[in-house]
Amino acid sequence: MLNKKIKRKRLADLFSSRVRKKAQMQISFGMIFSIILIIVFLAFAFYGIKTFMGIQNSAVIGKFFSEFQSDIDTAWRSTESSQEKEYFLPSKLNYVCFADFGSSANGDNSGLFSELRANSYGQENIFTYPTGLFKIESKKTENIDLVEITGEENPFCIEVINGKIRVILSKNSGEALVTIKRAE
Numbered sequence: 001m002l003n004k005k006i007k008r009k010r011l012a013d014l015f016s017s018r019v020r021k022k023a024q025m026q027i028s029f030g031m032i033f034s035i036i037l038i039i040v041f042l043a044f045a046f047y048g049i050k051t052f053m054g055i056q057n058s059a060v061i062g063k064f065f066s067e068f069q070s071d072i073d074t075a076w077r078s079t080e081s082s083q084e085k086e087y088f089l090p091s092k093l094n095y096v097c098f099a100d101f102g103s104s105a106n107g108d109n110s111g112l113f114s115e116l117r118a119n120s121y122g123q124e125n126i127f128t129y130p131t132g133l134f135k136i137e138s139k140k141t142e143n144i145d146l147v148e149i150t151g152e153e154n155p156f157c158i159e160v161i162n163g164k165i166r167v168i169l170s171k172n173s174g175e176a177l178v179t180i181k182r183a184e
Contacts, residue, residue: 010136057090058135061128064089065139068126075178076143082170084183091163098180099155100146107153109137116155128158145177158182 042144066089075081089096097109097116105113112129116138119131126140131137150156158165166183 054134056065057092057133058140060088060090063136063137065136066139069139069141071169072143074179075171076111078171080173082179084166084167084168085163086166086183088164089128089160091160092133093128093130095157095159096165097127097129097155098125098141098144098146098149098159099127100125100150103147103150105153105154107156109153109155109157111156112157126157141143143173143178145175145179148177148179157182 030118032144068087071083071085075083095109095112097112099113099116101117101120103110111157115131116127119127119137121138123140125144126141127135127138128136158167167183168183169178170181171178
């Protein structure tokens with residue numbers, strides 16, 4: 001009888017120690033280090049992707065400024081011109097604005113005037129809005145009649161719709177500079 005009690009106790013102890021060992025999670029140092037490394041690599045990957053996307057958006061804006069100036073120069077060199085153009089921009093932008101800081105603000109977008117002026121270095125006349133999103137936000141555009149463009153609305157803003165703007169570049173016979181209007 002004593003033997004049976006001892007055997008039962010040993011079986012119970014053996015069984016409970018196995019259950020305890022199975023319930024305990026044992027992670028080695030190598031496993032913990034590997035998990036930490038994976039987290040670090042993922043963090044760097046997301047940072048790299050975010051940085052790359054920022055560079056891509058800045059490149060798109062730079063390409064817009066370059067193509068826009070080229071189209072203005074083409075219209076400016078001609079005797080007479082009126083052409084509708086479409087340009088691609090990052091969809092995070094709301095407006096592309098032309099501002100004449102030598103005049104006062106007026107029109108529907110006059111509330112943007114002071115913010116655009118604060119982000120100007122003095123020579124720029126074309127801006128992307130909202131400001132602060134990208135490294136390239138403004139540029140001086142040559143050969144445009146800024147007084148005519150901003151006469152009724154300063155700043156004169158064109159809404160970015162689905163990452164695109166449409167404008168009409170025109171120059172009449174006898175005019176020296178190109179004017180810009182919204183395309184409908």
